[in-house]
Structures are given as C-alpha cells and as structure tokens.
Amino acid sequence: MPPQEHIQPPVQTPKGTRDFYPEDMRIQNHLFDGWRKTCHAFGYEEYEGPTFEHLELYVGKSGPEIVEQLYHFKDKGDRDLALRPELTPTLARMVNQKGNSLRLPIKWFSIPRLFRYERAQRGRLREFFQLNMDIIGCDTIAAEVDLISAVIEMLKGFGLGSNDFAVRISSRKLLSEFLDHLGIEAEKKPAVYTALDKRAKIGEEKFRVLLSEQGINTETANRLEAFFQCRSIEDIVSRVEGMNDPAGLSELKELFALLAQLGHGDFVCIDTSVVRGLAYYTGIVFEVFDKGQNLRAIAGGGRYDSLLSSLGGLAIPAVGFGMGDVVLADLLNGKGLLPIKRQGLDYYLADVASSEGLPRTELLSLAQRLRVKGRAVSYSLNGGKLKKQLAEANDQGVSRVLFLGSDRAPAGSYEMKDLTSGEQKMVGEEEL
C-alpha cells in the first residue's frame, strides 16, 4: 500500500479578521472615498501614525475595557508594545511632540487599521478600519457642531436619511456634575462611568452590583437610573432640580439650538444613557446608531480636554469621533445601498482575427497609446473566440469595445460598440 499522505487542513484567516477580495475592496474604497470627500469638504487634513505603540500609551488612559482587548507583545529588545486599538492616544502623542509649533486649532482625520481582541459578534471584529476626525485646540462647542455636522453630512452622502440613523448626544460634564450632586466622590467616578457604559450589555442586576461595590446605595442608584432615562432637555431640567445651573446642561442647550438652526434637528437627540466606554472623555459625548437599533454603534466620540496633558503635553482641549467600517457597511447593505459596481474601463480591445495565443503587437501598441492619453484599457491576454472576449469585456464593466482586424474599418479607424446603448459606429483613433 502506498504511504498515506498527510493532508493538512487549509489555513483559515484568524478569527475576527477579513480577506478583501476585489468585490470587498470596491465596498471598502466606496466607504473610504465617502469619508475622505466629507473630510475634505469640512477642511480636515489627513495624518497617520504607526500601527503599534508603547503599551503604556494605552494603559491607564483609554480605560479598562480597551486595555483588556489589547494585542500586546514584547519585541526582541524586551520592549512592551501593543497593536493600536484606537488612534486617539497616538494623535495626542503626535500633537504633544510638536509642542507649540502647531498653529491651533487643527482639524485632522485618519483612517487607521485597528486591532482589538473582542469577542466575535456582529459588527465587531478583531481587525477593522475606523475613520477618525478630531479637532485639537478649540474649547467651545463650535468643535462639536463641526464634527456632528460632518457625521450627518457624511452619512447622508452614503444615501442614508433621518429615518435610518440618529446621533445620540449626552454630556460627561453634566453626568459628572450630577454625580457630585449625588455625593459620589471623584475617585469613584471612573468605575461608575464604566458601570454605566456597560449597563445595557450586562443588565440591571449586575449593574446594581457594580454600583454597590462602589458604596452607592439603592436610593442613589435609583436617582442615577432615573437620570439615565432623560430623552430631552426638559427631562434633564426636571431631573437636575436643586442643582445650581449645571454648566454641562447649558452646553447641551447651546449645542442643540445651533444644530437645529443648521437643519440637523431630525438627526440628533438627547440620550443621557450615552456615557462612552473610554475613560478620557470630559464633555459632550455622542454615539451614532441606526434607527432600527439592530446594530452596534456606527460611530462614537466626544470631548477629551485632559488627554493631551495627561500624556505629558500642554493642556489643550480636543474633540473627535471614530466611525468603523464594519457596522457602516452592514447598515448600507441592509438598505440596499451596496454593492458597488466595478469602476468601468473606457475601452476593451477585441481582436476579431484572434486565435488563441499572444495578443498582436498592433493591439498592444494601440492599448499603450490610449493609456498614455489617460484612458483605462484592457484586452484579452489569451486571445480566443470573439464571444469569449466580449464576455470578458462585460465582466470588466467596460463601456466601449473597439474591434481590431475588422476588414470594414479603413486604416487608422476602428469599429466601436457602446455596450450600454448597443450603438455601433466607426471612429478614428484621434476621437478616442
């Protein structure tokens, strides 16, 4: 008997990662193009950082959830490094490194590939892309207005409307003031924020346990719970009765008035249950959700006025958000706004006289001349029957076919067929 061959199972992609075949790349490029277009229209400039950083950039800054999800490792020089789970600490580091030499405020964007060791679930992967738009050096809500307007215009640009998504807005500042009012000490606040952010995920009972671990009694927990139900400025006003004119509330009022004046009223709402999982937020926070609320957040962000100084820089205010590619593509797909057709080529050169084999030099040099003129051109690499060549042209989304070797065409002219209209005519090379 011949020795049994040892058959290896094919190697799969690691859990939570994706392959991008050309049809997936088309979708990816569609998202990136839409993102870049809005960033450009709003005057943001693109930047990029390294895909791995020193571990300490994240520990203690981003909050426990992200740190639990870090891909970290030691390099050969025994340094502790981590694949970036988000870009905000990198941005803060980069701005800090420039010190006073940047003219503030700056408006920057980036589309990094990020890594998080997440539990595999719909809308959350271990490797994904995330548009980041940030404004550094603006301490008024002009920054929030700019960013929230950009989110809305961007999603509208993809074909979504106010029936499809909403920007849910709250304020860490107001929440912090409310916690002060309830007598919750400053050092307990981070743990309370984490509990609040996890509330929807872990359920009421576990949430209450987390609060009682922080020494928060039932009465206070009930008041927090009630605060969380606010869905309008009026709701908040009634909940914060007895508080002395909270600054967080004035800011929210101002922001909503401005957004309404800009015609964004249908796209935004108050939702005090939005806390954000990341530790560094200090002011307005927001998350974008699909209206069906079947999906995870499409985007999230807010103001983080202390991150730069906590990383050793100057005390410079900052606001920004991140929008992932996974949920957005899911949402667009569900609304019939994908897939995206292959970008069409201008011409396909079909050789009427071709047999199997190398393309003729005449055909190759016509392709070359047309490409020099900026036209996108393809032809069959293997030759073969005309029918086969035309099928290939169709697959490639070509708009026009030029026939070479047709005895009807005078020298220097080609028979051309428009594949969309079916129209056929004779054209000279200079017209192409």
Ligand code: HAM
């Ligand atoms: P984040 O809420 O962690 O914020 O992420 C923002 C968005 O990135 C999410 O709403 C989601 O669309 C996407 N996202 C997050 N994790 C995953 C995942 N595992 N798979 C797929 N998509 C994901 C931040 O990262 C902040 N650094 C954003 C920011 C920028 N804040 C200020 N500036």
